[in-house]
Amino acid sequence: MAQLLTFLGKGGVGRTTIAIAAAKKLAGQGARVLLAAQDPSPAFGVLLGATPSGDPQTIEANLSVVQLQSTLLLEKAWEEVKQLEAKYLRSPTLRNVYGQELSILPGMDTALALNAIREYNKSGLYDVIIYDGSGHLTELRMLGIPETASWYIRRFRQVFLDSDLGQAISPFVQPVTAAIFNTSWSFDNLAEQPTNEANSLLNDGKAAIADPSQIAVYLVTTRDRAAQAMAKYLWGSAQQVGVTVAGVLLNSSEGAPSSEVSAEFAPLPITSLPQRSGDEWQPLIDALPNLRETTNAPKPLSIDVANRQVRIFLPGFDKNQVKLTQYGPEITVEAGDQRRNIELPASLRGQGVKGAKFQDGYLIVSF
């Protein structure tokens, strides 16, 4: 299993440069590294000093690079969808639609990238995957897919089954599907069966996001005020998708970070990095910390069943920016332009929230 490392920060702070330096450093230490770039433009190759493509290429010992291309990835994914359909349906409907004619809708880039990373991870060829993504909210939406998509499936499956429409169609669906499907689905498992494969993928994804030894994020900023405001916002927002933020990289900055910056991002470790000049990578590589050491970072979420408490880490927000609501078996936390629906363990499920307080950057909910 590879470890995925990625960087969040305002555009122009040097995320891509740091991603390249980190890949070089880890490869130099003997880890098998894949550097995967979301940007399909030639700008990435200009920074890298090489011409990557849509398939991984080895550019140094232990270091492969791939430039993700959504059009290519969509073609491959479409073939898999067609095969899946052909497996379940006796008479496939999609065979006359070709991957080569499909255009890219918003959101597809990140969903396809996440799937590609999953497959590179599964290949066993890499110890570390460094993902140079969009670096801000769009990337957090991507990391949130497993949890968010699970929630939508869970919620709307129930809505459909409960609906008059679902009930009315029910008696008709079984004979029809029995006539055309190979397997004999009933109405109830019709909603379940095709999502099983998806569900297990999503559950694996949720487990990976929650485990800092599998996925960790670093904040990148400079001394610029807007860049620091963005990094702080992304720190809190990252907690909302349940991913661990392991440290801060203060780019284009010599010497120790100011006490002001240290206070802003406490308790995260902060590392100052020199600005890269020309083709000289070594000073930047030398200055990078051990990015694979991620276990001391604060956990986004912890549930204390004995004390009937849920603790949600939300640094950078104050209590007016956080909204807590409860619908049915879940609680919903709104902050940083994201909502997180938290499934409660059996012993807390269905119980009313008794109290909530905001303390030292933690939202503490009691049941």
Next chain:
Amino acid sequence: MAQLLTFLGKGGVGRTTIAIAAAKKLAGQGARVLLAAQDPSPAFGVLLGATPSGDPQTIEANLSVVQLQSTLLLEKAWEEVKQLEAKYLRSPTLRNVYGQELSILPGMDTALALNAIREYNKSGLYDVIIYDGSGHLTELRMLGIPETASWYIRRFRQVFLDSDLGQAISPFVQPVTAAIFNTSWSFDNLAEQPTNEANSLLNDGKAAIADPSQIAVYLVTTRDRAAQAMAKYLWGSAQQVGVTVAGVLLNSSEGAPSSEVSAEFAPLPITSLPQRSGDEWQPLIDALPNLRETTNAPKPLSIDVANRQVRIFLPGFDKNQVKLTQYGPEITVEAGDQRRNIELPASLRGQGVKGAKFQDGYLIVSF
């Protein structure tokens, strides 16, 4: 009808700063301006020197600012979906799902932003809307929604109607729907009716994207090589969504642009802009060109029915980076990690492509 102006370029080149300066300049000239920022973080407020919110606020004469918040927009949109459902279905299924529990999936941010901009435009309150978006491919995917979504609806509606599944369900659908829907839909118009409202929105969107007096894009770059490579790539990619690129803004740069840069971006007008320092906006505002003058820019697509030719502007790509295919009544152009499916006029539809050549940045297809 407002004119929408937006800026594309690599992170850190100063797009947001230029968007703010452009908004101040046009408002100062008497146009009613809305500045809409996609970034929900406090970084935008730091650059602006004000604290915007999710509803438009007037910060200077003629100048309103809004910071788009996807969670808010999704709540509003969900209420509209529920109302639409209640209009068509006697027994609504969605009433127990609340906007306040919906989390954000990838792609929603841009779709919601596009819809918000459409509504601000329709309000009649603004002459110019300046949209400070993600500035790269994600933003182009957003501008491509009307054309891409129309294609998916057109293509998959036909697939469903032709399928054995569609045919097999057909006799059952009418009695069921007649029993539960107020209107008596037949199977054929079942696929059509609920998409009519969407189709007319998408057609309006397509017309707006294709009209530079309604929507125009500017490239922003600095003298940095990676930033220029990105700007050039976005120029070609913007043609693939059919939007007009009206000029180049060369930021942090005094004096006339070099002949090298002028050659790279010919025939676009290039304007050098001074770097903004401190809170002094005036030099930047003074240096900006008239951004509303967009009519001389090259057209992304022209179809010459008399000469049986389709001309597609694709600057920055060479012929090895462009793929042309033909499926049924359409041609598909692949370039810049996007596919564009071009509907042909009646006289060219269903005719085989006779030849294609790449000349002066144009792909010229003959029938």
